[in-house]
Amino acid sequence: MSAPLIISPQAEAYAQLFTSADHALLMEIEEYTNAHHPHAHMLSGQVQGKFLAFLSTILRPKYVLEIGTFTGYSALCLAEGLQNEGELHTIECREEDAQTARNYFSKSYRKDQIHLHVGNAGEIIPTLNHTWDLIFIDADKTGYIGYYEQLIPRLAENGIILADNVLFHGQVLEEPINGKNAKAIHAFNEHVKQDNRTEQVLLTIRDGLLMVKKKTI
Template sequence: MDITSPKAEAYIGKYTSEEDSLLKEIAEYTEANHPKAHMLSGRLQGKFLEMVSFMIRPERILEIGTFTGYSALCLAKGLQPNGVLHTIELRESDAATAKGFFQRSFFKDNIILHIGDALKVIGELDEMFDLVFIDADKTNYMNYFNLVLPKVRQNGFIFADNVLFHGQVLTEEIKGKNAKAIQAFNDFVLSCNDVEKVMLPLRDGLLLMRKL
């Protein structure tokens, strides 16, 4: 299911700044070589993440789900000069791809790439984060949220991607474990009094939360 019409997407894209050359290369490489290229954040969402990161000016960012590195580099653009972005990727092949792009970026000394189970890695991080981006396996979204919330400073932000899950959460009968997990996560956040939240129909749905 298309969340927005192709005509609207084209119009929005026309009035959105172009990505830089490295991000464009990542997008083109992923599209040409990765069987799950649709998982890439892409120009519209990437530019949004970049803009919000510049607004927040975070010192510490956590990204759960690196993929090929596109969104991490978008988020890193708003980092304080001494800031650090931790990003976690389970798949070694995707992590290797992302690392190659990170090493060519301006932020190569600001990004720490962790390879492994995010639930384990998060538990080992002794950090307080200004911004967290959740974009990994959907069945663990609630676990990721509960793990990171104590590690987010007051008035810090958590973003969750794919919260409309290809429009499947909009159907009368939600099928599939991922769609069901996303619906359970959305309902859980709705009932959570520890965060303010707003859901945006950007790409596949983006849920923004501010810790109270």
Template sequence: MQLINDELEQFAQSLTTAEDALQQEVHRYTYAEHAEPHMLSGHLQGKLLEAISWMIRPEKILEIGTFTGYSALCLAKGLQDNGELHTIELRQADAGKARSFFDRSPLKDKIISHTGNAKDIIPALPHTWDLVFIDADKPGYIDYFNLVLPRVRQNGFILADNIFFHGEALEAEPKRKSAKAIKAFNEYITANEAVEKVAITLRDGLYLLRKL
């Protein structure tokens, strides 16, 4: 299912501030070298993440799912001077490549990389989060949400990516495991009274959740 009209998306990109040089390089590398380039946040969503971070001015950001590092580079821009972004990636190769990009950023000292299972790493991080971005394995979404919610400050934000899952989450009975998991996550969040929610129709769908 094509969710976003290509011509409209290209027009929106033309109206949007361009990526910086390092973001452009991550974008090019991912589409040229990675087996799953569709997982990249990309220009429009990246700029939205960046804008949200600037609006919140977080001290502590948690990202679950580093991939090649694009979204972390966007989110880190709005950090306070003493801020930190902790990003977790299960796959060693992706974590290493992302770190190589982070090390070339002026924000490199604010980005802390963790490699391994997020369900093990999250409880060991002794922080209260201002902003959390969930963009990892879809069957883990509900668990990740429940792990981070108690540590998100009141009126802090959680972002969850891919809530449309290529349109499959709109189906009454999705067939693929990840689509089923996203549909269950959406239903779980819709019924959850601990957060205020906005579903954003950008790219593959983005949930914006505010802790009440």
């Protein structure tokens, strides 16, 4: 079975040519994941990863939350702008992927600031008593609305939520939309659109990123 494609592989390849190269540890994670993981296409990759790192360095967050660690690539991107006393908490449901991520986190200069939790995100989120400056949702698509509703009350006034795969390989553009995950993503996009607490922009980076912030009065 071939990996699902992003909306425009050609545009993504062109964007990559003009995006700064990853540092060595990120390159190591990408090479390992591509060589050994059956779902390597789930890795954020250079263009999206650099966007996450840029946003983190601009926001200078104290508390970052990631739902869906995978092999650790995106967490390290999100950690780049952490304040010196800041923390990144990342949640992964699969122990095998969590172990891979732990290995790479241990090689990072941010290792003492990264906290990996293994288990059900819906159960773990309430145990993390922080106000989040930056949140990245990249986990089970049917869980997006639930995670969003759990986290909106804990989002900092100037905080940002990013939700990944909101184009879901182009399947949300089909008429009618087929497939459980595509339907769930479309429902999530509609849910955020109707939320009068927030405003959002859908970015066509890779497989789609929805950026959400609280409305300013």
